[in-house]
Amino acid sequence: MPRRRRDHSAEYRRRIAKGLAKGLSRSQARGHPKAAERHSSPKKKAAALEDHRQQIALRSLRKGMSLTASAREAGLSAERLRHFLSTTGAGRKRGRRWFVREDLPRRMLLYTSGEAIAVTVSKRGAASEIARFMNAVQQFLRSGDASYLAPFAGQSVTDIAGKWHPFETDPNVLYRLADTGADLFPLLYRYVL
Amino acid sequence: MSKHENERERRKQQRLERLGTNDPRCSVCGETRWYCFDGHHVAGRRYDDTVTPLCLNCHAEQSEAQKDHPALVFTPPDRLERIGHFLLGLADLLEGVIRKLREFGRQLIEEARNSVGLPVRAPYGGEQYTIGLNELTSDKPLWYTLADCIASTLLTGKPPKVLRAIVFEPGEPQDNMKSIHLFGESTYNVDPRTQDFYRRLIQLRIAVKRQMETANKSKRDALDAEQQVLKILASATSYGIFVELNVEELRESETAQCFGAHERPFQVKIDKAETPGSYFHPLLGTLITGAARLMLAIAERLILNAGLDWAFCDTDSIAIATPAGMSDQEFLGRAEKVREWFTPLNPYGEAKSLLRVEDANYALKNGKRAKTLRPLFCFAVSAKRYALFNVDPHGMPVLRKVSAHGLGHLIAPYEEKDALSTIPRPAISLDEMGVERWQHDFWHLIIQSELWDGKARPDFSILPSFNRPAASRYAATTPHLLRWFKAYNEGKLRAKQVWPFNFMLAFQAKRLMEWEPEKEVAPRSRNRLPDLPRAVAPYHKDISVAARNCFDRETDARIPPEQLKTFLDALGRYDLHPEPKFLFGDYRDRGATKRRHVVVTEVRNIGKEANRWEEQFYLGAEPEAQIVYGSAPQEERQVCARLQEAMERHRVTAIAEASGLSRKHIYAIAKRKTRPSAEALNKLNRALDQLS
Numbered sequence: 083m084p085r086r087r088r089d090h091s092a093e094y095r096r097r098i099a100k101g102l103a104k105g106l107s108r109s110q111a112r113g114h115p116k117a118a119e120r121h122s123s124p125k126k127k128a129a130a131l132e133d134h135r136q137q138i139a140l141r142s143l144r145k146g147m148s149l150t151a152s153a154r155e156a157g158l159s160a161e162r163l164r165h166f167l168s169t170t171g172a173g174r175k176r177g178r179r180w181f182v183r184e185d186l187p188r189r190m191l192l193y194t195s196g197e198a199i200a201v202t203v204s205k206r207g208a209a210s211e212i213a214r215f216m217n218a219v220q221q222f223l224r225s226g227d228a229s230y231l232a233p234f235a236g237q238s239v240t241d242i243a244g245k246w247h248p249f250e251t252d253p254n255v256l257y258r259l260a261d262t263g264a265d266l267f268p269l270l271y272r273y274v275l
Numbered sequence: 276m277s278k279h280e281n282e283r284e285r286r287k288q289q290r291l292e293r294l295g296t297n298d299p300r301c302s303v304c305g306e307t308r309w310y311c312f313d314g315h316h317v318a319g320r321r322y323d324d325t326v327t328p329l330c331l332n333c334h335a336e337q338s339e340a341q342k343d344h345p346a347l348v349f350t351p352p353d354r355l356e357r358i359g360h361f362l363l364g365l366a367d368l369l370e371g372v373i374r375k376l377r378e379f380g381r382q383l384i385e386e387a388r389n390s391v392g393l394p395v396r397a398p399y400g401g402e403q404y405t406i407g408l409n410e411l412t413s414d415k416p417l418w419y420t421l422a423d424c425i426a427s428t429l430l431t432g433k434p435p436k437v438l439r440a441i442v443f444e445p446g447e448p449q450d451n452m453k454s455i456h457l458f459g460e461s462t463y464n465v466d467p468r469t470q471d472f473y474r475r476l477i478q479l480r481i482a483v484k485r486q487m488e489t490a491n492k493s494k495r496d497a498l499d500a501e502q503q504v505l506k507i508l509a510s511a512t513s514y515g516i517f518v519e520l521n522v523e524e525l526r527e528s529e530t531a532q533c534f535g536a537h538e539r540p541f542q543v544k545i546d547k548a549e550t551p552g553s554y555f556h557p558l559l560g561t562l563i564t565g566a567a568r569l570m571l572a573i574a575e576r577l578i579l580n581a582g583l584d585w586a587f588c589d590t591d592s593i594a595i596a597t598p599a600g601m602s603d604q605e606f607l608g609r610a611e612k613v614r615e616w617f618t619p620l621n622p623y624g625e626a627k628s629l630l631r632v633e634d635a636n637y638a639l640k641n642g643k644r645a646k647t648l649r650p651l652f653c654f655a656v657s658a659k660r661y662a663l664f665n666v667d668p669h670g671m672p673v674l675r676k677v678s679a680h681g682l683g684h685l686i687a688p689y690e691e692k693d694a695l696s697t698i699p700r701p702a703i704s705l706d707e708m709g710v711e712r713w714q715h716d717f718w719h720l721i722i723q724s725e726l727w728d729g730k731a732r733p734d735f736s737i738l739p740s741f742n743r744p745a746a747s748r749y750a751a752t753t754p755h756l757l758r759w760f761k762a763y764n765e766g767k768l769r770a771k772q773v774w775p776f777n778f779m780l781a782f783q784a785k786r787l788m789e790w791e792p793e794k795e796v797a798p799r800s801r802n803r804l805p806d807l808p809r810a811v812a813p814y815h816k817d818i819s820v821a822a823r824n825c826f827d828r829e830t831d832a833r834i835p836p837e838q839l840k841t842f843l844d845a846l847g848r849y850d851l852h853p854e855p856k857f858l859f860g861d862y863r864d865r866g867a868t869k870r871r872h873v874v875v876t877e878v879r880n881i882g883k884e885a886n887r888w889e890e891q892f893y894l895g896a897e898p899e900a901q902i903v904y905g906s907a908p909q910e911e912r913q914v915c916a917r918l919q920e921a922m923e924r925h926r927v928t929a930i931a932e933a934s935g936l937s938r939k940h941i942y943a944i945a946k947r948k949t950r951p952s953a954e955a956l957n958k959l960n961r962a963l964d965q966l967s
Contacts, residue, residue: 191786194297195297195298223847225732226730226732226851228863238297244285245284245288246288246291246297247297248296253863254853254861254862254863254864257851257853257862257863258853258862260848
């Protein structure tokens with residue numbers, strides 16, 4: 083028996099009409115609620131955004147890409163990314179563009195006091211200081227030239243909890259840490275939400 | 276973290292920030308507890324702002340001493356007055372330091388008086404246990420062979436204090452021994468009733484090697500195989516069979532008796548049973564290794580007495596080195612005398628020294644060994660990781676012998692035909708050198724970089740395929756290994772599954788911060804990084820294809836190829852490998868290493884140290900393979916008693932701080948509500964030493 087052909091546009095029209103009758107907005111009835119709106123069906127609540135998609139999207143936005151381009155980069159729809167940014171407060175819209183919040187906490191790998199730890203920082207200055215230090219460590223590990231570390235001797239950063247972390251600049255300790263598998267990181271940080 | 280702990284952490288961080296260091300140490304007495312510190316104005320508050328962290332006691336002492344300094348002359352004090360007060364303050368500080376130095380000096384002399392040179396197995400600066408012959412001080416009685424005691428006397432001039440000695444004497448020969456023809460040939464006859472079995476084996480090997488000198492090529496190959504068999508037979512039966520222990524994983528834990536270093540055995544829970552082999556005889560095993568160490572100690576003593584030096588030694592060999600300024604002729608004469616000393620000890624009926632000059636010492640002529648000696652250089656990274664080489668007239672290295680330690684488990688990244696033309700071909704055959712072509716080239720780059728200036732790192736990236744994942748091959752020889760592929764095999768055709776004795780590949784994973792979901796990053800309070808995945812894949816001759824099928828053997832999670840270490844990642848710091856069992860053996864250290872001074876704080880009983888050795892060699896270290904029986908109850912009782920005593924004098928917080936254990940754990944140990952792990956005992960011992 084041949085299958086009945088579905089009339090998708092009619093089904094869509096019916097769905098919108100039912101939603102409007104229930105008092106939902108048109109976007110809610112369509113199944114794509116606006117940022118401030120709730121999903122019409124709690125049972126069909128959208129799955130949480132996967133961590134790696136969040137990271138890619140936030141990094142792309144941070145680089146100055148548009149919301150649409152960032153969403154494409156992360157394999158998301160622009161609506162979903164916009165919803166994520168507004169509900170979590172990770173991003174803000176200024177004029178016609180979306181931006182990542184400057185003080186969004188970042189989790190970064192840091193060599194401090196003889197160990198490799200993941201620290202969470204919120205100040206942009208602290209994050210870039212850690213990035214500069216870890217970059218110097220990478221350069222030292224590749225070249226063996228300890229002069230890369232000299233500017234960081236005696237320097238430190240403070241994390242989100244107010245804990246103080248001095249930079250580890252002892253070449254032997256850095257080699258030891260690198261040998262434990264803590265040296266190979268293609269990306270220096272991940273956002274914490 | 277509880278509210279109380281949070282508050283404490285805040286106080287600690289504030290104090291540390293004020294002190295300007297994360298690791299405060301009193302410059303006079305060495306105190307390290309962060310809450311015991313104050314900033315001390317060296318010259319006095321009104322003369323200068325220079326502050327140094329001092330513990331509260333030393334601060335009070337220094338402030339008291341400052342009261343005797345001359346009174347203020349000008350208000351505000353002038354420059355010379357400030358400098359004068361600063362110098363007086365500095366002198367007070369130095370007086371404190373000098374007093375501590377005197378105490379420390381006396382303590383060191385006392386330690387030296389009680390120390391001896393004995394081998395100790397310990398996790399020197401790491402998790403892996405290794406044996407090292409070091410200066411040893413111990414207030415706990417330890418068992419050693421007589422040979423070790425003599426070796427200690429030879430090396431340090433100090434015999435160990437003997438508390439109790441046991442002598443073993445051989446009994447009558449067994450009466451059921453029979454004469455045998457090895458390999459079924461009458462020429463290889465051994466009669467254990469009238470002959471020393473091992474001596475006979477070595478004599479037979481010497482005879483075969485003599486025949487090889489005049490034999491034609493095909494005959495020589497056959498004889499070579501025979502002498503190798505004799506060598507393996509002698510090695511296995513003269514030591515290996517006496518220490519054979521077969522480890523079996525138990526389905527359920529059992530209670531067993533552990534016979535350790537103490538007089539009485541104690542009960543332990545085991546999940547692995549160690550069954551002795553048919554010829555297991557720990558007494559012989561111990562005495563044989565002790566005697567081998569004595570031979571090396573004799574060689575070392577003779578070398579030092581002859582005014583020479585040595586580069587490295589291993590079991591039955593030692594590399595004698597020329598001291599600076601000595602001529603080659605003088606060196607060879609003295610080294611030959613050392614060698615000759617061992618001639619009368621030869622038990623094999625030959626008038627030859629037991630120490631043979633290695634082939635690498637002879638010059639090469641058209642790729643063959645000449646009869647003249649040529650200066651040989653050594654570049655040693657760590658134990659078993661070294662290269663011996665000559666230097667050609669252009670200043671380029673000519674490798675003679677290199678070790679494959681740390682390289683041998685990896686599948687070759689390229690074959691000999693793909694080798695770079697810019698790296699010279701090996702001067703001797705690779706078979707003779709005992710390495711593969713890529714390993715030769717790898718060492719060549721290291722030595723070349725050292726010969727040029729030693730500052731720039733060798734550029735391994737020029738070697739072919741060094742940017743591909745580094746893999747090692749191993750067979751799924753046990754159910755334990757095969758279980759890793761259970762999830763992989765599910766739903767696959769039988770032909771595509773991994774079966775017993777199929778090959779598998781092991782890779783090394785690196786850390787990718789990007790893909791670690793938040794929940795996998797360990798608790799925020801600890802900020803610890805999660806363990807690295809342990810990557811395995813079914814065998815495929817193309818490593819890139821195998822890398823795409825890689826998964827974590829513990830979680831079955833897929834591992835992307837970009838997370839696998841390449842040869843560059845895995846071997847990039849090969850030439851900097853540290854040797855923690857010696858002093859000055861760290862990554863950046865250069866020059867001669869020295870023996871450490873080891874103080875025994877605890878005796879831990881372990882089982883077969885080489886358990887699953889081969890598997891670990893190819894698949895990476897597995898701490899759970901190490902059989903640990905822990906400390907004897909006597910040791911635990913001693914630590915508990917020390918802890919209870921310390922708790923009367925110090926706050927538990929201080930002990931927790933110094934040991935890194937929680938207060939709750941410390942209370943539980945002190946009240947004997949829990950049995951501390953070996954690691955916890957060690958931490959406590961160290962902390963109690965520090966606090967006392």
